[in-house]
Amino acid sequence: MTTDSHGISPDTTPEEFWDNFYSAGDRVWSGRPNAVLVREVTGLTPGRALDVGCGEGGDAIWLAREGWRVTAVDVSRVALDRGAEHAASEGVGDRIDWQRHDLSVSFPDGTYDLVSTHFLHSWLELPRERILRTAAGAVAPGGVLLITGHAAFPAWAPDPDPEFHFPTPEEVLAGLDLADGQWDVLISDVHEEKVTDPGGEPATRTDNTVKLRRH
Template structure:
């Protein structure tokens, strides 16, 4: 998350994110999220659900590892871009791209991995309800992986004091997991090193929650 942009009243999630992605030919680096690589490497590939897939870097990485992927985003601009990237990488046939406003609809089915990375928005978003839906989509023996920001990146000089970043404990509590049905594998805060928009060294604090359905 960066400094809050000006958002016209009545803007929908789809409109906001289509404008966001449409402003540049490519917004993100094209590399998968570090937490995804760290926590999924070694898992037996199956069917994965990537919530808020953006331009598809995580979905493409999963497909390369042998997963079948359902990649979901509210922005059709991002989905089309992701599909193009996947085709150029030779894994387009392993990824199904689905448009969903997760505050309204959710993909059908159950999955061996449900991944939600940085599911934040400047627009009102029922994040806890969406993540409970994500938990409900995990097949027996499957994994739910959630990574979120724990604070603004180091280059943000005027952060919004009213924006709340949930802690790992708050994420777990919000999932309302049934006793005896889940194992908590990871619940931690970690610092990620990166570069800021000007290419200078920067840091960002994130948190990761990883749980497995028994």
């Protein structure tokens, strides 16, 4: 059986890949919320939130602390279990519903006052545009859709794939295929974020963000 440079064989499922990814260490991410989420959601009236591709739950836990009722979705049971344990230790376990979905196959039911997804990228094939269109459809009237993605590989990325394309904010908006007159574009930009690289050193990463409000 052949594998690619990321050790992915042709029959590797998303659940297998991401469970292996998260099983490689006690924690992959910092546990802190994404800076864009904090910046763009602070001040919104808490309601029902959907965290699409929640990973180990840093964003979902922050939202719960801020008063939101959160549905947190990921394909990896390892990540979800880790997030649930972290949420319980923070005293917000009862405010988060952890759901496993392979988003190329299924999506949580209902509508939400906030639908947020950060860095929905994958080494596996992923119908990202279709998933984001579904996410937009889950935004309740008056609700907010927040999408943040990488604009380029970070400087520390090992062997970045020159063929990989990170969508621009304009491409994200076009891919959403939104009905005319039903949404306000609040943010559509490329920005730099101060982060810490894998070696623990200060670094800068370039990301893009799209924020919309449904009428």
